[in-house]
Amino acid sequence: MPRSLPSTGHATPVRHLVVAGAGHAHLDLLAALTAAPIAGWTVTLVMPTEDFAYSGSLPAVIAGTAPESAALIPIGAAARAAKLRVIISSVTALDAAAQVVTLANGESLAFDLLSLDVGSAPVGLGGVDGAEFAFTMRPFRRALELTARLDAVAAHVGRGARVPVAVVGAGAAGVEIACALRTRLQGAGVTPVVTLIDPNAADHLPLPGSRMAVRQHAGRLLADRGIAVVQGTVTAIGETSLRVRNAFGEEVDHDVCATAWTTGAAAHSWLAASGLACDDRGFPLAEATLALNASETIFGGGDCVTLRDATGTAKAGVYAVRMAPILAANVLGRTRQVAAQRRYTPQHDFLALLSTGDGEAMLRWKGITLTSRWAQKLKTRIDTGYMARYSRRIAGDVRAAF
Numbered sequence: 001m002p003r004s005l006p007s008t009g010h011a012t013p014v015r016h017l018v019v020a021g022a023g024h025a026h027l028d029l030l031a032a033l034t035a036a037p038i039a040g041w042t043v044t045l046v047m048p049t050e051d052f053a054y055s056g057s058l059p060a061v062i063a064g065t066a067p068e069s070a071a072l073i074p075i076g077a078a079a080r081a082a083k084l085r086v087i088i089s090s091v092t093a094l095d096a097a098a099q100v101v102t103l104a105n106g107e108s109l110a111f112d113l114l115s116l117d118v119g120s121a122p123v124g125l126g127g128v129d130g131a132e133f134a135f136t137m138r139p140f141r142r143a144l145e146l147t148a149r150l151d152a153v154a155a156h157v158g159r160g161a162r163v164p165v166a167v168v169g170a171g172a173a174g175v176e177i178a179c180a181l182r183t184r185l186q187g188a189g190v191t192p193v194v195t196l197i198d199p200n201a202a203d204h205l206p207l208p209g210s211r212m213a214v215r216q217h218a219g220r221l222l223a224d225r226g227i228a229v230v231q232g233t234v235t236a237i238g239e240t241s242l243r244v245r246n247a248f249g250e251e252v253d254h255d256v257c258a259t260a261w262t263t264g265a266a267a268h269s270w271l272a273a274s275g276l277a278c279d280d281r282g283f284p285l286a287e288a289t290l291a292l293n294a295s296e297t298i299f300g301g302g303d304c305v306t307l308r309d310a311t312g313t314a315k316a317g318v319y320a321v322r323m324a325p326i327l328a329a330n331v332l333g334r335t336r337q338v339a340a341q342r343r344y345t346p347q348h349d350f351l352a353l354l355s356t357g358d359g360e361a362m363l364r365w366k367g368i369t370l371t372s373r374w375a376q377k378l379k380t381r382i383d384t385g386y387m388a389r390y391s392r393r394i395a396g397d398v399r400a401a402f
């Protein structure tokens with residue numbers, strides 16, 4: 001297998017920083033790296049697709065209420081403009097001891113410093129027959145394939161026809177995507193029949209694991225919009241079908257036009273084989289500094305790590321966003337041979353805003369749960385502010401050039 005080290009062209013040794021993944025937890029690091037080179041280092045960015053995809057705006061893009069550009073920052077182009085090496089590929093293996101990552105394109109990269117923000121894989125899809133028919137929300141282009149499919153179905157069946165769609169996983173993402181799909185199909189002039197399926201929804205309520213009052217509120221919100229929640233485990237998916245095992249162990253086939261998969265975060269399998277200490281789900285354990293090893297040559301943030309001191313922290317973007325400046329400061333500090341100093345402590349709770357896709361959002365904050373247009377306005381303000389901030393910092397010049 002080829003093993004490439006960056007060519008230096010200088011007498012002094014040049015060190016190599018590999019940045020894997022361009023997600024929420026890497027935006028501050030990428031903003032710094034695209035702003036100015038680091039003396040004595042070359043930087044390689046490995047990312048599966050050209051753009052950063054902001055999950056907060058994904059439901060609005062799926063609903064058809066925001067353009068794709070509202071959720072995307074062209075990080076690949078910005079990084080190339082800043083003379084970073086960009087490889088459009090995925091990490092498929094990491095040897096922490098040897099300090100080498102292997103990529104899906106067959107390349108191996110030796111590194112002196114590695115920062116990981118590779119997100120997660122969908123829970124439970126591996127064991128499902130016909131998994132390739134599931135529309136996962138990551139990568140973003142797969143979610144866009146779902147909207148393209150539904151638009152084509154709507155155009156084919158004609159106005160008013162019923163279009164059944166399944167959303168697997170009744171967590172926060174599932175609720176938002178179910179609502180967004182309803183809005184999109186209504187906008188296309190057909191009758192949406194959206195069903196949320198979750199093995200933990202015996203009571204026909206979404207958001208398993210949340211407080212009962214929150215679940216009941218979200219259940220009413222869905223019922224008002226004609227979205228059903230059923231208990232079941234999906235065992236097979238076809239292009240237009242779905243097999244679900246119900247609570248009695250019976251397998252029942254259903255006709256659907258598409259199956260969206262929103263089941264939460266599992267670890268990429270190659271992380272458990274990397275030699276890094278991992279939790280029992282295969283997520284590397286991060287110190288408060290976000291270092292993943294004692295020598296501080298490997299760091300990580302966002303969904304792909306578990307905090308050693310706060311193992312119960314949810315895999316949610318709000319945490320990835322808060323980790324981003326800490327990860328950037330400590331990785332950049334290591335390029336100057338400074339020990340990692342900034343420490344990340346997750347907040348106990350966060351403001352949750354779930355868009356209903358039709359102008360309202362459900363807000364949950366401490367003991368308060370409400371659904372209103374004002375909450376959606378707040379969500380839009382937060383989302384557009386986030387995107388504007390990082391677009392300007394990372395891709396300002398690139399966007400201006402288009």
Ligand SMILES: Cc1cc2nc3c(=O)[nH]c(=O)nc-3n(C[C@H](O)[C@H](O)[C@H](O)COP(=O)(O)OP(=O)(O)OC[C@H]3O[C@@H](n4cnc5c(N)ncnc54)[C@H](O)[C@@H]3O)c2cc1C
Nearest residue numbers: 021023024025055090091118119173302303316317318320
């Ligand atoms: C529909 C939806 C809505 C959501 N809404 C919210 C919300 O409102 N609030 C909230 O807090 N959370 C939300 N989440 C959860 C949120 O998306 C994640 O917690 C967040 O994206 C995690 O950020 P991250 O930086 O860890 O990874 P990501 O932002 O997912 O980025 C990981 C990056 O790594 C890349 N990558 C993946 N594998 C590899 C590999 N092998 N090699 C290299 N690169 C790789 C990916 O392409 C991606 O760009 C939502 C999730 C979904 C699906």
